[in-house]
Amino acid sequence: MPPEEQNGKQKTPAVTPEEPSINETAAWAASHSALERTLQAGIHGAPELRRDEKRYFLGEFRERVLKVLTKKQMAEPEIYEEIRVALTDPRADKLIIDGSTPDRHNDKYEHLAASLGKQSTTRRDSEFQGDLALVVVSDQAVDVPDEEIRIKTREEKLRDKGIPDLLIQAAGKKICLNCYSLIQEKAPEEKGHYRVMSMLDRLFGEKCPGHEG
Numbered sequence: 001m002p003p004e005e006q007n008g009k010q011k012t013p014a015v016t017p018e019e020p021s022i023n024e025t026a027a028w029a030a031s032h033s034a035l036e037r038t039l040q041a042g043i044h045g046a047p048e049l050r051r052d053e054k055r056y057f058l059g060e061f062r063e064r065v066l067k068v069l070t071k072k073q074m075a076e077p078e079i080y081e082e083i084r085v086a087l088t089d090p091r092a093d094k095l096i097i098d099g100s101t102p103d104r105h106n107d108k109y110e111h112l113a114a115s116l117g118k119q120s121t122t123r124r125d126s127e128f129q130g131d132l133a134l135v136v137v138s139d140q141a142v143d144v145p146d147e148e149i150r151i152k153t154r155e156e157k158l159r160d161k162g163i164p165d166l167l168i169q170a171a172g173k174k175i176c177l178n179c180y181s182l183i184q185e186k187a188p189e190e191k192g193h194y195r196v197m198s199m200l201d202r203l204f205g206e207k208c209p210g211h212e213g
C-alpha cells in the first residue's frame with residue numbers, strides 16, 4: 001500500500017476554527033430554502049432575486065408575507081374576510097397598500113386595519129411590479145406557503161362550489177327561480193347579490209342570464 005494513502009487513513013479530521021457555528025449554518029439553510037422557493041415561483045437571476053421579490057411584495061421580503069390581495073380583488077366592493085382574519089393573526093404587524101391603487105378602493109381596508117388596531121402604510125414606488133394591491137406582513141419570517149398567501153377570487157370560490165360561469169357573472173341581475181335555488185343551496189352567502197325574476201318579468205319575455213337558452 002502506498003505510504004500516502006496510509007497517511008491519509010491515519011489522519012483524523014481536524015476541526016478548524018473557521019468552521020461556521022450551528023446557528024450560522026441554520027440561518028444559511030433557512031435563507032437558502034427561501035431563495036429556492038422564490039426560484040420555483042419563477043423569478044430568475046440570483047443577484048436580482050431579493051430585489052425582484054421586494055418589488056413584487058410592495059417592498060417586503062416574501063418570507064414575511066401572511067396574505068396578499070390583487071388589484072382586481074381590491075376593486076371589489078366587499079371586504080375579503082381573509083384579510084380580516086390575517087390582520088387578527090398574532091404574527092401580523094401591518095398592512096401595506098400600493099399607493100397607485102385608487103383611494104376609494106383602499107379606504108375600506110385602511111378602516112379595517114384601524115378598527116383592529118393594526119397600522120396601515122401606503123407605499124408609492126415606481127419600481128413596484130405585479131398585480132398586488134395589498135399585503136399583510138409580519139415583522140419576522142413566517143414562511144407561509146404560496147397557496148395560503150393568495151386569496152381565491154369570488155369567481156374561483158363559486159366555481160369550486162359548482163356554480164356555472166354564466167350564473168357567477170349574472171351577479172347584480174335578476175335570475176330565474178331555478179338559478180336562485182342553486183345559489184341558495186350551494187352559496188347562500190351570495191344570495192344578496194341576486195334577485196329573483198318576477199312573474200311580470202317573465203311575461204315580458206325577460207330571459208335568465210344565469211344559463212343558455
Ligand SMILES: [Zn+2]
Binds near residue numbers: 175179209210
Ligand atoms: Zn336561470
